Amino acid sequence: MNTNRKKDVYVQQYQQSLQQASDILGPPEISENEITTEALLGDGSFGTVYKGRCRQKDVAVKVMLKQVDEKTLKDFRKEVAIMSKIFHPNIVLFLGACTSTPGKLMICTELMKGNLETLLLDPQVKLPLVIRMRMAKDAALGVLWLHSSNPVFIHRDLKTSNLLVDQNLTVKVCDFGLSQIKQRGENLKDGQEGAKGTPLWMAPEVLQGKMFNEKADVYSFGLVLWQIYTRQELFPEFDNFFKFVAAICDKQLRPNIPEDCPKPLKALIQRCWDPNPDNRPGFDGIVSALEEIIIELCIPDEYGAILWKTHFRHVDEVNWKDFVNVFANFVGLTNANTPSMSDLLQFSPNLNGSTIELNFKCLKSIIVSSPKGPHEEEVVSMEQFGKVLAWFGNLKEDGAQILDKIRQLMECAWFHGDISTSESENRLRQKPEGTFLVRFSTSESGAYTISKVSKNGGISHQRIHRPQGKFQVNNSKYLSVKELITGEASSLGINTPCLGSRFLSLIYKAQLSGYIN
C-alpha cells in the first residue's frame, strides 16, 4: 500500500470509530434522580431555569414544561443535539441532559451569574463602555463559532437575555432551542408554523416570512450592540405586532443611536441592522471592528492605537519584553537590522548605565502590572499603555522623547505617580504647611493632581487639567508639569517636596551605579 492510500485508510478508520462512539454514547445522559433544583433563575417560553446540583456540582437546570407538544419536544431534542456538538469558551457549556423520562426533560449547563439584559438594565451596576464592548466581543466570538461550523448553526434567537455573564464578566451564548443547521451558502425559509425567534429582535426578512440566512443573526446582533451601548429597553413604544412589523419592514425604523456614540460603533450597529442582509457584515468582520473599538477606547492617542492594532490587536495585554521591542521599533530606537531592544538592554555593554536603559526602567515602573503570582509574567495592558500616553504626551509628535519626559518627571522629588488620594494623605499627614506632591489623577484621564498641606495642617487636592495636551491650573497653561510647579509655586502655596516617591529611589540607584545624568 502506498503512503497516501495508507493515510486514507487510517482517516476512514478514525472517522468510523468516532461515529461508533457517538452512536453508542449520544449526548451525556443524566438520570432524573441525579438532579436537584433549588432557586429559580429564569423563565423562558420552553420551560423554567433553576440553579441546581448534579453529581456534587452547582449547575443550571432547564426544566421543560410538563405538557409539551410534538414541536416543543422536537426543539428540545434539537437543543440537546446542537449543544452537545458545540464547544467554545463563549458558548455556555453543556453538561448533559435528562432526555428519557417523559414530563421530566431537563438540560444541565454550567451555572452562570445571570443574563446580560438584566445587568445592562440595572442602573446600579457600573459597567464602563470598554467593559461592555469586551462583552460584545465575547458574544460575537461565540456566534462566529456557530456560523463558521460545518454545517452552519444559525442561532435564530439572539438577544441580550440569551447572553449569559459569569463572575469575570465573560459573556457566553445560550439557548439553542430555535437554532437551525444549514449548509454554507444555503438560504432557509420558515414553514407553516411561522417565524421563529423573539419578534422584537427578528430581522425584517424573518418577520416577513422571506428567505433568510445567518445574516438574520447579524441583524439581531445590531440590536444587541445598541442595547449594550445605550442600556435602554428595546422598542418600549410598541405593543402591537402588526404595527411593529410595518415599522421595521416598511418604514425601516430602528432604535435611536445617541449622539455621543463613538462613530465606529455607530457605523457598526447601522451596518448590522441594514435592511439588506447582503450589506450586513459577517461575524468575523464584527469581531475585528469591536477589537478596533476596544483599542481606540483604551488608547485615545492616535499613534498608540495604531501601534497596538498593528502588533497586538487580538490581545488585551502583552509581556513586557514583546512590548519593549515593538515600542522601540515604533519610535525608531531599533530597526530590522539591529538586535531587539530587550536583547540590547540585557546584553549590550553600551547600553549598561546609559540614559536609554534608565528611560526603559522608568517606563517599566509605571506601565507594567506587577505579577500576581510566582508564575505570572510582567505584562503591559492595553489600558495602562493608553493611560501612560495620556499622561505623557503625543506619540506621533514626541516619538522616543516620551521616554525622556517620563524620566524627567520621575527625577522630581515631589512626583509620586500612581498613588491613591488616601495614600497621598497618609504621606502628607503631620508635614509642615506648603509640603506637596504631584500624582496622577484617579478620575480624569491624562490629568494630574497636586496634593498639599494647607493652613492649619489640612490636606487639599487640586487638579492639573490637560486642555489640548497642555498642563493647566487656575487659568495658567504650561508645556510640562515641571514648568507648572515652578511657575505656580507661590500662587499655589507649595514649597517643600514630600519625600517617599518610589521613583526617586530608582533614579538615585541608577545614578549611584553610573548612569549619565
Ligand SMILES: Nc1ncnc2c1ncn2[C@@H]1O[C@H](COP(=O)(O)OP(=O)(O)OP(=O)(O)O)[C@@H](O)[C@H]1O
Ligand atoms: N446556565 C445558566 N446560568 C444562569 N442562568 C441561566 C442559565 N441558563 C439560563 N439562565 C437564565 O434563564 C433565562 C432563560 O433561559 P433560556 O433562554 O435558556 O430559556 P428559554 O425557555 O429558552 O427562554 P426563551 O426561549 O424565552 O428565550 C436566561 O435569560 C437566564 O436569565
